[in-house]
Amino acid sequence: MGEAVTIKRENNIKLESFIKNYLNPKYVFLPIDEGYKLRVIDNSYVYKNDIVMFTDKGKSVHSSVSGRVLGIKDMLYSNGVKKSSLVIENDLKENVRVRKSAKKYIDNYDKESFLQMLDDTSFKYRNKYVVQKFLENKRILLINGIELEPYFANKYFELLENADIILETIDLLSNIFHFEKTVLAIKNNSSDIINNFMNELGTYPNIDLKLMGDAYPNGMDDYLKKILELDDPLILSIEEVLGIYHILKKQVPVSEKLVTITGNAVNPKCVIKVKLGSLLSEVFINNFDFTEKSVVVYLNGNMTGRVVDTLKFVIDSTVDGIVVMKKSVKQVEDCISCGLCFKCCPMGLNPKYVFDHLGNVKGEYKEGCLQCGLCNYVCPSNIDLKSYMNGSEKN
Amino acid sequence: MSKRGLAKRLYTMYGIALIPLLMFGIYKNGIQLYDKGYVNVWGMIKPVILISMAICGSVAGTLLKNYRQKKIIDLESMNKCKKGIIEALLLSFVLPIKSSPLILFVVTFLFNLFKENTKINKVAIMYIVMQLLNVLLGLNTFSNPYEVNTTLNYDGIDLFLGFGTGGICSTPVVFIILGLIILCFNSLYKKDMVISAIITFLILGIVPRMITSHYGEIFPLIFGYNILYVFVFIFPNLYSSSYTTKGQILSGIILAILTYFFVMITPYNAAMLSVILVSLIRGICDRLFVIKLRSR
Numbered sequence: 001m002g003e004a005v006t007i008k009r010e011n012n013i014k015l016e017s018f019i020k021n022y023l024n025p026k027y028v029f030l031p032i033d034e035g036y037k038l039r040v041i042d043n044s045y046v047y048k049n050d051i052v053m054f055t056d057k058g059k060s061v062h063s064s065v066s067g068r069v070l071g072i073k074d075m076l077y078s079n080g081v082k083k084s085s086l087v088i089e090n091d092l093k094e095n096v097r098v099r100k101s102a103k104k105y106i107d108n109y110d111k112e113s114f115l116q117m118l119d120d121t122s123f124k125y126r127n128k129y130v131v132q133k134f135l136e137n138k139r140i141l142l143i144n145g146i147e148l149e150p151y152f153a154n155k156y157f158e159l160l161e162n163a164d165i166i167l168e169t170i171d172l173l174s175n176i177f178h179f180e181k182t183v184l185a186i187k188n189n190s191s192d193i194i195n196n197f198m199n200e201l202g203t204y205p206n207i208d209l210k211l212m213g214d215a216y217p218n219g220m221d222d223y224l225k226k227i228l229e230l231d232d233p234l235i236l237s238i239e240e241v242l243g244i245y246h247i248l249k250k251q252v253p254v255s256e257k258l259v260t261i262t263g264n265a266v267n268p269k270c271v272i273k274v275k276l277g278s279l280l281s282e283v284f285i286n287n288f289d290f291t292e293k294s295v296v297v298y299l300n301g302n303m304t305g306r307v308v309d310t311l312k313f314v315i316d317s318t319v320d321g322i323v324v325m326k327k328s329v330k331q332v333e334d335c336i337s338c339g340l341c342f343k344c345c346p347m348g349l350n351p352k353y354v355f356d357h358l359g360n361v362k363g364e365y366k367e368g369c370l371q372c373g374l375c376n377y378v379c380p381s382n383i384d385l386k387s388y389m390n391g392s393e394k395n
Numbered sequence: 396m397s398k399r400g401l402a403k404r405l406y407t408m409y410g411i412a413l414i415p416l417l418m419f420g421i422y423k424n425g426i427q428l429y430d431k432g433y434v435n436v437w438g439m440i441k442p443v444i445l446i447s448m449a450i451c452g453s454v455a456g457t458l459l460k461n462y463r464q465k466k467i468i469d470l471e472s473m474n475k476c477k478k479g480i481i482e483a484l485l486l487s488f489v490l491p492i493k494s495s496p497l498i499l500f501v502v503t504f505l506f507n508l509f510k511e512n513t514k515i516n517k518v519a520i521m522y523i524v525m526q527l528l529n530v531l532l533g534l535n536t537f538s539n540p541y542e543v544n545t546t547l548n549y550d551g552i553d554l555f556l557g558f559g560t561g562g563i564c565s566t567p568v569v570f571i572i573l574g575l576i577i578l579c580f581n582s583l584y585k586k587d588m589v590i591s592a593i594i595t596f597l598i599l600g601i602v603p604r605m606i607t608s609h610y611g612e613i614f615p616l617i618f619g620y621n622i623l624y625v626f627v628f629i630f631p632n633l634y635s636s637s638y639t640t641k642g643q644i645l646s647g648i649i650l651a652i653l654t655y656f657f658v659m660i661t662p663y664n665a666a667m668l669s670v671i672l673v674s675l676i677r678g679i680c681d682r683l684f685v686i687k688l689r690s691r
């Protein structure tokens with residue numbers, strides 16, 4: 001099994017040291033998932049955090065802005081699939097109904113009320129209901145605070161600004177579910193973040209802080225649990241922890257998200273806070289410029305992401321950012337049998353073997369592939385091995 | 396660390412590693428013979444001519460191939476020549492000094508025109524083709540005119556320094572070891588297979604002779620017959636050798652064993668023939684370990 005690799009970053013790709021905000025999109029789009037019924041009609045007015053859709057089982061979707069409902073439109077999402085979405089025209093007023101005030105302390109939740117709250121707010125992360133994870137009765141809690149993509153810094157800013165909140169929430173989860181072990185993994189390369197956490201950790205002796213090297217793919221859940229030798233843990237990302245805190249505190253799901261826009265062909269390069277449901281193209285046009293005529297855009301990073309030819313995606317929890325790189329011709333050459341792909345694979349798989357057979361091999365040779373893209377990164381012949389591993393490339 | 400460009404760097408390192416051998420070959424099979432009056436000026440420059448013809452054939456073949464494909468000769472096709480030049484050097488260094496420059500040109504030209512990369516070691520195939528033609532033309536003896544006319548009694552040191560019989564530039568063991576050290580600095584160089592081959596061959600070459608007290612046979616075997624040159628420079632070819640570490644070690648061991656036995660039949664061609672056979676079975680060597688590793 002290969003060891004994590006330090007990814008060489010281009011020196012000229014440096015992110016701004018602050019978070020930019022773009023919280024006033026013209027429209028927001030909320031996907032209408034199966035089983036959801038609309039609670040609003042065209043041209044009606046909605047307040048921010050109003051319930052706009054619901055299921056019979058009590059799940060609900062809230063509006064992230066205030067404004068007028070325009071109707072339903074098919075919109076593209078980051079997985080390349082179009083979904084019917086409710087369109088709300090933002091009136092930029094952020095009007096909210098008078099509602100129960102936020103809870104001062106979050107620790108007066110018990111297991112039932114906690115699960116109920118997550119369920120009611122339909123808190124989803126990466127298209128999965130977070131509440132489901134807590135129903136699996138895992139004994140170990142692992143919080144993944146490691147940024148996976150080398151050029152992204154969403155987690156960096158979240159950790160930097162929210163050490164106290166993160167620890168408080170993890171502690172709460174640990175107390176509610178009586179985890180045998182609670183581990184928080186973060187990168188060891190930011191002294192500011194480490195200091196913040198060290199200062200707070202004294203109050204939380206039950207949380208085990210693990211400092212991991214700035215290597216790839218340490219931030220990948222399956223790899224992280226493997227190197228930390230944790231047996232079947234419940235894994236939450238930092239975004240999920242912050243999302244849970246928000247829900248417990250305010251009884252509504254998060255309506256904002258951090259997205260990194262970076263690369264050697266975009267200006268500025270920064271992390272930007274946006275409304276969930278905004279269009280990536282709108283965010284981009286109003287805040288960024290391409291610096292090259294011919295560019296390649298990797299949605300969700302150049303390691304695990306994919307090349308896209310449009311930015312007209314709705315930003316949901318699956319969108320972490322884009323890397324915009326100057327287009328360069330990468331000549332695919334014959335495999336030189338160097339074995340680097342095989343040696344580096346964090347799962348001990350053999351992408352060269354799969355490639356030699358043009359992907360037509362038994363499932364066991366591809367099973368467990370994390371799609372981390374490390375094999376592509378190390379391959380001196382520029383072969384897209386990852387595609388052979390996921391079956392999308394077959395000659 | 397990004398591995399892009401490593402392959403190109405490996406060829407550059409091959410070029411550097413081969414320079415001392417080139418110098419020595421030009422001296423041993425050219426200048427020295429001229430000095431001692433065994434050859435005329437033409438004979439003196441013959442090593443250079445042979446090597447140049449191999450390079451010209453390879454460059455011409457590569458450029459023509461690219462021209463046929465793209466209808467232009469651009470920088471990229473010039474870049475591709477680098478690999479062809481190194482292969483031409485590797486081939487010409489190990490051939491007998493008697494080889495015909497014209498035939499060498501034709502062989503390198505045709506191989507580069509029709510086959511850029513082969514699953515079987517390309518230099519080894521070109522060598523066998525050359526040797527077959529040499530046999531037909533009676534040019535296959537490795538002794539230079541001095542060695543033909545003198546009764547040689549070289550000791551281990553002489554052989555180590557490269558004064559034994561062999562290819563044009565493939566005899567100095569000291570420079571082969573230096574080359575091995577240089578190449579080991581490139582992570583694409585398959586040192587595991589080379590080292591396993593050398594160690595196995597040394598064991599096979601030394602132990603039985605120590606037991607039977609045939610000490611005199613040890614150095615001619617382990618330093619002679621172009622074996623170390625083939626092990627270090629030709630065997631770890633990028634395209635036609637194992638890629639798993641264990642597969643590489645296994646193929647190194649098999650190469651050494653095959654060479655050891657072939658030496659008894661055709662000493663100077665033993666290592667090359669073994670390289671071809673090992674490149675044929677390399678898939679099996681790798682596969683053995685692929686399956687094991689997958690199930691870990």
Ligand code: SF4
Nearest residue numbers: 345369370372373375
């Ligand atoms: S993409 Fe799959 S095969 Fe390639 S290195 Fe990652 S886990 Fe291994």
Ligand code: SF4
Nearest residue numbers: 335336338339341379
């Ligand atoms: S890294 Fe690329 S060139 Fe090397 S063995 Fe794997 S596929 Fe072949």
